[in-house]
Amino acid sequence: MGKVATADALRFMTECLKAVGTAAKAAEQQAELLLQADKLGHPSHGMNRLEYYVNDIMKGACQPNNQPKILKESASTAWVDADNVLGATASHFAMDIAIKKAKETGIGWVTVKGSNHNGMAGFWAKKASDKGLIGMAFTNTSPLLAPTRSKKAALGTNPISVVAPGSNGETLYVDMATTAVSVGKIEIQRRKGEPLPNGWAQDPDGNNTTDAELAFKTGCLMPLGGAEHTSGYKGYGLAAMVELFCGISSGSKYGHHIRSWSHSGDGGPADLGHCFMALDPECFAPGFGDRLAESMQHWRQLEPADPSLPVLAPGDKEWEAERQSEESGTVSYVKQQLEASAALAQKLKVTPMTVL
Amino acid sequence: MGKVATADALRFMTECLKAVGTAAKAAEQQAELLLQADKLGHPSHGMNRLEYYVNDIMKGACQPNNQPKILKESASTAWVDADNVLGATASHFAMDIAIKKAKETGIGWVTVKGSNHNGMAGFWAKKASDKGLIGMAFTNTSPLLAPTRSKKAALGTNPISVVAPGSNGETLYVDMATTAVSVGKIEIQRRKGEPLPNGWAQDPDGNNTTDAELAFKTGCLMPLGGAEHTSGYKGYGLAAMVELFCGISSGSKYGHHIRSWSHSGDGGPADLGHCFMALDPECFAPGFGDRLAESMQHWRQLEPADPSLPVLAPGDKEWEAERQSEESGTVSYVKQQLEASAALAQKLKVTPMTVL
Incomplete structure (x- = not known):
């Protein structure tokens, strides 16, 4: 493991994306998305993904300077064509619409087609939570999940995320693939x-x-729940639900029609589908934030089976990782990541990161 | 096992509920809810529950002739007080609002407090699907799920359901407790x-x-996913999400505050929370129903690991059970259920069911 200053990691990722032609704002937004995954302790969705995006842009499979647009709109919904921009650009565009509609009508529900990988789903749900709303985000992905009883994969790892703001600075944070593991x-x-x-x-x-x-x-991969006798069909059902909200609703590629995402950027546009929801808890009973915070406190105080492993509230691991990263002003990367990033810097003629 | 004519089972359950003072419409709606669970092959949520409702009504813990009302409303949301009526009465009232709002604004999201057990969650999601919408329903329940690492239960079995209408008569049907099993x-x-x-x-x-x-x-019970190393914390996160949408939003009892549901009807009103969503797929890309049906067909045609166990689409088991029940005009019950029902008939002075 090696540490890098947070600002340096952000600078490096932004410059790599700019080096292949991405306009400044889109590059920054995608880099922020990746950095946040590294800060929360989910490196699989962090800098680890940078080279995939770079390759997709270099091969023309992703067009980061296009402009997402609304294709259809109702008081509380919108259907968006991402026009093959980076996942962060598309997702900011769509979640901003969901948030605006939630403020106006109580809820906003937005589906997106023609997009690319949009990183950690929880990042998008948290965008709504930061505005005092309940946020949800879903995305489809390349096939990796085998429906219960099947020899072959036919759905993606299709994550579900929900983030909600409680009193006393509490934030409930759930972000999970519907496969058993990644x-x-x-x-x-x-x-x-x-x-x-x-x-x-x-x-x-x-x-x-x-x-x-x-x-x-x-x-x-097996769906969440594992084999049939431990209810793996529930994880399969959840993955199907996510696809229903993403590709099946938005008209992007879906399920078995999605390309397998190779490192090389081959295979044409990903045409992924996302779904975003923002819901205003003020529409319901007063005291929402207090009840949420009280629940999270209660869960943490439950007696653990193993005294060395305290019960956590959903998100506790992430917030602790973020706190440590912000306290030190650094993010940590494994050796392979630092080597790959150094090679990428050379390839793209970008100033490499300084390992502290 | 013994068979009973479907109409006779419906008649019996309706009369039992009327015998303890429930008005005709509320009794019928609750009986239809239970009967449908029996028809779909989920007897745990069928006639098996009748005596619980009867006891709750007899002890005054449930007041079936009260009137649910809207406490707060926006263009796309409503907050409902069930006023302690039967779960079916409250849920028809709330899902009707969600459906109306979905037709007007694209989506309706309704939370309910002060309710009672509302049977099979999928019944409510399907009510929206029958109108051409995507339906979702959630409810909290008495504590039975142990958060990962905890010795004690602190959340309910908190089901998630989603039902959606496809082309060619296909219906995607997911209805699952967030515990590993019931x-x-x-x-x-x-x-x-x-x-x-x-x-x-x-x-x-x-x-x-x-x-x-x-x-x-x-x-x-363990959450869906089982132990921590097989991602049981994901099922815990999902149960927390359901509680967020139900009790934490609606201001009903929530999580560890919910009574344990005894057979005797003691312990006062349940004050459960539900949540209902209806979403109009017409707001998004044309061809929704075709993509859903094509997905379901694809999953069924996947090569199974065991040739004697074909891959199913979510809901296939339920629709096959329903088809068999409708073909024969009967529902099947285990011996203990038939005996308990005969005893209940005698106790309430209701004509017993005829076992065929």
């Missing part, structure tokens, strides 16, 4: 040479595997 | 004298248990 977690076990728990991944015959190497090659 | 599934293993899979339930020390008897006594 591919990143399988990579970690593989690197460590350790077996997988049951319920994470399948072998090519559609059976549970604990072999991290085989699971990584197969690329077929 | 208490009913543990009861079944207990009756069979068989162990539980890992990831279903906890012992009093907060550890995983496979002992069905102990799990039943402890009453502490």
Whole structure:
């Protein structure tokens, strides 16, 4: 692991995106999205993704300087064409609409087609929460989830996120793939040479595997819940719900029609679908923030099975990681990431990051 | 198992509720809700629940002839006080509002306080789907879910449901507790004298248990995903999300404040919270129904790991059960249910059902 000053990481990612032709604002917004994932302790959605975006732009598969537009609108909904811009540009555009409509009518629900990977879903839900609203964000992704009983993947890791503002500075933060785990977690076990728990991944015959190497090659994750007897069909149902809100509603690519996202940027535009919701809790009972904060406090005070592992409220891990990052003014990266970033800097003729 | 004519089961449940003073329409609506669960193959939410409602009414814990009312309203939202009526009365009232608002503004989002158990969540989401809309329904319940790492339960089984209408008569139907399984599934293993899979339930020390008897006594279910290493915190996060939409938004009882629901009707009003959403897919890309139907067809045609277990689309099990019930004009009940119903008929002086 090595530490980099937060401002330097942001500068580096912004410059890389500008180096391949992205206008300043779009580059900054995408870099902020990635940086926030690194700060919250989710490096799989952070700088780790930068080269994918760069490659997509270089190959013309993503056109970062296009302009998203509203195709259809009602008092509380909008249908947006992202016009193949970066995920951050499309998602700011769409969530801003949802927030505006929530302030006017109580709720805004916006679907987006023609987009690209938009990072950590929770980033978008939190954008609404920062305005005093309940935020939700969903996105489809390339196929990786095997429907219960299937040998093959047919849905993405399709995340669900919900973020809500409580009293006393509390923020409920849920951001979860609807697969049991991400591919990143399988990579970690593989690197460590350790077996997988049951319920994470399948072998090519559609059976549970604990072999991290085989699971990584197969690329077929089990839905949240794992096997059928532990209710994996619920995770499958949730992934289907996310696709319903994203590709099936917005008319982007969906499910098995989405390209597999290669490192090289080949395969044409991703044409991903997203969905954003903002809801004003002021429309309902007074005291929302107090009840939320009281719940989160109650959960933390529950007696843990293992005294060394206290019960957490959803988001506690993320806020602690962010606090540490802000206190030190740095973000930490694994060695492979720092090496890859140094190589990318050279390739794009961008000033490399200074490892502290 | 014994079969009863569908009309006779509906008649019996309606008359039982009327016998304890429920007005005809409210009694019929609650009976229809229970009957539909039996028809779809979810007997835990069917006639099995009738005696709970009857007891609650007899003890005055539920007041079926009160009138739900809107406390606050915006263009796309409403906050409803159920005034302690039966769950079906409250839920028809609230989902009707959500549907009306969805037709006017694209989406309706309604939260309800002061309610009682409203049966199968999917019944309410389907009410919207039957009008061409995407429907969602959520409810909180008595505490049964142990937050990850906790020895004790602090959230309910808090179901999520989403139902949507596709082309060619397809209906996507997801209705799932956010616990790994329902208490009913543990009861079944207990009756069979068989162990539980890992990831279903906890012992009093907060550890995983496979002992069905102990799990039943402890009453502490694991969230969807099971233990922490198989991402049980995701199910915990989903249960928290449902509570956010239900009790925390509506100001009903929430989480650990909800009474444990005893068979006797003691403990005062349940004061449960629900949440209903209706969304008009016409607000987004044309072809919604076709994309949904094509997805469902694709999932069914995936090659299964075990050729004797075909891949299902979410809802296939339910629609097949309903088809069989409608074809035969009957519903099936286990022996214990038929005996309990006969005893209830005698107690309430209602004509018993005829077992065919």
